[in-house]
Amino acid sequence: MLFWILVAALTAALAVILLYPLLRGAKAADNIRAGEAAVYRDQLRELDRDLDGGLITPEEADYARAEIGRRLIAVSADEPAETPKPARHHRFTEAFVLLVLPVLGLCLYLTTGRPDLPSQPLEARLENPGNDVAVLIAKAERHLAEKPDDGKGWDVLAPIYFRTMRVNDAQLAYRNAIRLLGPSPVRLDGLAETLMAVSDGVVTEEARQVLEQSLTLEPDNPRARFYIALSMEQAGRPNEARQAFEALAKQSPSDAPWLPLVNQHIAMNGGAPAGTNPAAPGADPVAPGAGPAAPGNPTQQDVAAAETMSAGNQQQMIRGMVESLDAKLSEDPNNFEGWMRLVRSYAVLNDKDRAAGALKRGLAAFPPPGEQGRQLLTLARELGIATEGATQ
Numbered sequence: 097m098l099f100w101i102l103v104a105a106l107t108a109a110l111a112v113i114l115l116y117p118l119l120r121g122a123k124a125a126d127n128i129r130a131g132e133a134a135v136y137r138d139q140l141r142e143l144d145r146d147l148d149g150g151l152i153t154p155e156e157a158d159y160a161r162a163e164i165g166r167r168l169i170a171v172s173a174d175e176p177a178e179t180p181k182p183a184r185h186h187r188f189t190e191a192f193v194l195l196v197l198p199v200l201g202l203c204l205y206l207t208t209g210r211p212d213l214p215s216q217p218l219e220a221r222l223e224n225p226g227n228d229v230a231v232l233i234a235k236a237e238r239h240l241a242e243k244p245d246d247g248k249g250w251d252v253l254a255p256i257y258f259r260t261m262r263v264n265d266a267q268l269a270y271r272n273a274i275r276l277l278g279p280s281p282v283r284l285d286g287l288a289e290t291l292m293a294v295s296d297g298v299v300t301e302e303a304r305q306v307l308e309q310s311l312t313l314e315p316d317n318p319r320a321r322f323y324i325a326l327s328m329e330q331a332g333r334p335n336e337a338r339q340a341f342e343a344l345a346k347q348s349p350s351d352a353p354w355l356p357l358v359n360q361h362i363a364m365n366g367g368a369p370a371g372t373n374p375a376a377p378g379a380d381p382v383a384p385g386a387g388p389a390a391p392g393n394p395t396q397q398d399v400a401a402a403e404t405m406s407a408g409n410q411q412q413m414i415r416g417m418v419e420s421l422d423a424k425l426s427e428d429p430n431n432f433e434g435w436m437r438l439v440r441s442y443a444v445l446n447d448k449d450r451a452a453g454a455l456k457r458g459l460a461a462f463p464p465p466g467e468q469g470r471q472l473l474t475l476a477r478e479l480g481i482a483t484e485g486a487t488q
Contacts, residue, residue, distance in 0.1 A: 251269075285323075
């Protein structure tokens with residue numbers, strides 16, 4: 097009942113605001129010449145006071161009185177002889193404001209709103225948050241404000257902060273979780289990714305130290321090894337970066353989801369992606385979808401040519417390979433591995449707009465309700481690609 101009372105009060109207030117100019121305009125329709133005549137009469141009285149006070153001479157007073165009288169006669173002569181017509185009211189507009197607008201608003205609310213839904217204050221929503229992530233976060237924050245030494249709470253909240261791009265809060269949460277629960281590869285990797293997000297993707301010295309600490313706990317941690325190799329690449333040490341990426345590729349299983357991204361970085365640093373040279377010592381068999389026959393992957397000639405190119409030409413060659421893969425997928429969209437590789441490739445090239453476009457086209461071929469569509473969405477989230485609108 098209180099809700100409907102508030103709605104009625106707001107509707108009435110809005111109607112008054114809208115009708116006020118119309119009502120005021122009706123009163124303002126009176127003849128404005130009466131006001132002008134009153135001004136001239138005031139001027140005549142003021143002229144007499146100036147003459148009595150000796151401020152002006154009689155000749156000047158006569159001249160001024162004649163001029164004011166002339167203007168007063170002109171104004172009076174222009175006044176209509178008939179009775180002024182009553183001001184015209186805007187009946188249709190007033191009826192529209194008073195009747196039609198409230199009815200339209202009510203119909204819109206009954207169509208799109210939930211008048212049957214009971215009121216739910218913040219306390220009640222915190223008690224039963226459902227799937228509302230913002231309320232879940234608020235509930236966790238309230239709990240941690242009361243119990244700041246709850247390490248498990250910080251451990252749960254840190255990745256949620258990171259996924260919602262609250263990177264500064266995520267950094268604090270990861271540090272608290274590590275302080276209270278001790279370091280673990282998952283927590284240290286999460287902290288490192290948060291530090292990189294703060295620095296726009298750059299593996300800073302602090303992030304590298306955190307990753308090295310993670311490797312002391314889990315030497316075969318692929319995420320930490322990837323980011324350390326990336327730090328070498330960003331520092332302008334392509335040979336060391338290539339060796340680190342190649343070591344990670346050899347360690348990884350042939351169907352590892354991160355292997356195509358690793359191969360991209362190997363090629364960017366002048367190496368041969370894993371699986372493209374079976375004769376190389378210690379090389380793994382060609383991974384499914386990763387060999388030269390797969391659309392968009394570099395051939396032996398491409399790799400040989402890349403070894404003699406400058407860094408700029410290598411980047412241009414890689415972009416050409418990615419665009420070739422894009423064109424082939426446009427002709428034959430029923431290639432799930434190709435879409436996965438294309439989205440990763442654009443993400444590696446830091447072309448998020450094309451990555452989002454490739455994701456949308458891939459989801460058109462492999463809709464999200466299916467397993468492959470869900471894998472595409474998962475990949476996009478891991479790479480930081482916006483998924484809003486991709487399924488439309």
